[in-house]
Every structure is written in C-alpha cells, then in structure tokens.
Amino acid sequence: MKLMEWSDTLDVGVTSMNHQHKKLLDLMNRLYEGKTNGAPFDSLIPILSELKSYTIEHFQEEEKFMESINYSGIASHKIIHQQLLSKFGEQENLILDTRTFPDSFFSFLKVWLSAHIQGIDMKYGLESQSKQAV
Numbered sequence: 297m298k299l300m301e302w303s304d305t306l307d308v309g310v311t312s313m314n315h316q317h318k319k320l321l322d323l324m325n326r327l328y329e330g331k332t333n334g335a336p337f338d339s340l341i342p343i344l345s346e347l348k349s350y351t352i353e354h355f356q357e358e359e360k361f362m363e364s365i366n367y368s369g370i371a372s373h374k375i376i377h378q379q380l381l382s383k384f385g386e387q388e389n390l391i392l393d394t395r396t397f398p399d400s401f402f403s404f405l406k407v408w409l410s411a412h413i414q415g416i417d418m419k420y421g422l423e424s425q426s427k428q429a430v
Contacts, residue, residue: 299328300406306413308421316354317413323347324405331397365427367420
C-alpha cells in the first residue's frame with residue numbers, strides 16, 4: 297500500500313523538478329510501505345535518512361532553478377522550505393526518541409508533498425512557462 301501516487305495534478309511543468317518530486321514520493325512510499333508491512337524499525341532509518349538528505353538536496357536544486365528564472369516568489373518559497381525542514385527535523389527527533397513512526401508523520405509527508413507541490417511549486421512552474429512563452 298502506498299502513501300500517495302504520482303498524478304498529473306503534481307506536474308509543475310518543469311521536467312527536472314518533476315523527476316525530483318517523483319523520487320521524494322518514492323522514498324516516502326518506501327518508508328510508509330516498510331512501516332505498514334511491519335519492517336524492523338532499524339531497517340527504516342536509512343530510508344528516513346535518505347529522505348531527509350534528498351529533501352535538502354531537492355530544496356537546494358529547486359531554489360537554484362527559481363533563481364535561474366528570476367522567480368518573483370523565491371524569498372517566501374525559501375522561508376517555506378526552511379519551515380518544512382524544521383518540521384521534518386522535529387518529526388525525525390520524535391521518531392528516533394520513540395523508535396516508532398507515528399501516523400502523524402505520514403500525514404505530514406502527504407500534506408507536505410501534495411499541498412506544497414500543488415499550492416506552492418505550481419507557481420514557479422507557471423511563471424517559468426510564461427517567461428518561456430515571451
């Protein structure tokens with residue numbers, strides 16, 4: 297069972313960012329499936345670590361892309377990235393302290409990925425497309 301499936305509603309119109317979003321989704325699904333299928337806690341920690349590392353890398357790449365197109369909303373987008381990383385860190389600390397993956401963590405991941413991509417990332421995708429059309 298997957299946490300979330302990729303769909304066209306998540307397509308931001310920027311191929312490289314779509315690929316990175318798909319990888320984030322894959323990592324989230326691997327973590328969720330492992331937890332759901334009763335995988336040992338210690339076997340899930342490397343996936344959690346990879347998700348965190350890749351999230352940081354993705355945010356850096358996304359910010360570079362936004363700079364490259366002179367995206368008008370980059371300042372607020374960077375703040376949102378910092379807030380998400382902070383929240384992720386809080387969730388990670390809870391997981392490591394309790395040695396369990398609470399359902400609230402997966403709710404956070406799902407809302408983060410869907411709401412962030414559909415509500416926030418779409419904006420730079422649309423601005424990028426409108427600048428290319430000029």
